[in-house]
Amino acid sequence: MTGFAPDDGGATGDAVHPRDSTADAPTSVARFNDTIRAFISSWGSVWVEGEITSWNVRGGNVYGRLKDLGTDASVSFRLWSSTRQRLAADLSVGDHVVACVKSDYFVKTGDFSVIVSAMRHVGLGDQLEKLERLRAQLRREGLFDPARKKPLPFLPNLIGLITGERSDAERDVLRNAELRWPGVRFRIVHAAVQGERSVPETLGALGTLDADPDVDVIVIARGGGDPQQLLGFSDERLVRAVAAAATPVVSAIGHENDHPLLDDVADLRASTPTDAAKRVVPDVAEQRALVAQLRSRLTTRLTLRLSHDIAQLEQLRSRPALSRPEEQLERRSHEVELLVGRSRATLERRVAEAGLRTRELRASLRALSPASTLARGYAIAHLDSGVIVRDAAQAPAGTALTVTVGRGSVAATSRGEIAEQTSN
Incomplete structure (x- = not known):
């Protein structure tokens, strides 16, 4: 390794000069890095324009990345907490900014970055601005409406997985799903997860899995990245295809803070590929514990019910009517006889x-009865009309009479009233 020193004399101290090192007498990496740091430290501050593609806060400091608006060039930056307090509170990923930066070189690791001393908004990055307009349009069309989202099956027969070949996301989904349910089955279709091939390959994989009647749910997984790398998952063609899919789709793109449009339109958004595996298949241990708990509750309920019914049956059997029914019959028989x-x-x-x-x-x-009277010698005289003669005037002389005696009747003719004879 050959050393160098700045031509303008910016390097100081033990700076390495080309004449000071040879193949036989090389300089150390530490002196080499010190020379680079000394050279870079001589640069003054400069204002740069770009788009924030990474913004991570640790210990109050911000560690991020600025990307050039026209190319793929980018640079890491650090923003100390004391400086951050003076900046706008709403700075975040996707913001189009200008920043005053000073170059810095970390000697221990040989990493180059810039220190931000000032930063202000210029506006949303062009790509994120378009994304937000598309997000608003799709929301108005109802593609994000929770009512149109399809429920996931409790235990899918076959899971379709769209992810990068030999990616960490694929390993995370498979490993965690198999840990939760060892018998789970996957149909994996690999696709590019960034770059120009990402959208057409993901669309093709989605169409293939959606057309498979054995696939019960589809997971689209990627292991995170900056917004530029995730733009493919906000493509309008892919978003509309997911909305039109007949099979439930799970979005597992990036990490908790990543939010492509696919998350909004998918039937379920998982924060990470690992989370997707946990949401798609149940935990066999939890299900076994639940089954055991339900069986225990059922056993307890049945035992209590049987104990209660047995006690009632014993109580009924102990009553005299059932325990000694012949006594009841004998008592009732005796009562009937009485x-x-x-x-x-x-x-x-x-x-x-x-x-x-x-x-x-x-x-x-x-x-x-008149018969008794007649039997004693009395008689009853009747006119032909049947009227009983009670007065002699009723039967003047010549009147036909019927005289009834104790035994039978005789016909007679009245000779008129006779004088009543008086006894001496």
């Missing part, structure tokens, strides 16, 4: 009383 005897005696008594009364009434009737 009632029959009483009824028979009452009936006989009443029949006898009625017979006696009948005889008495017959005797009274016989005593009062």
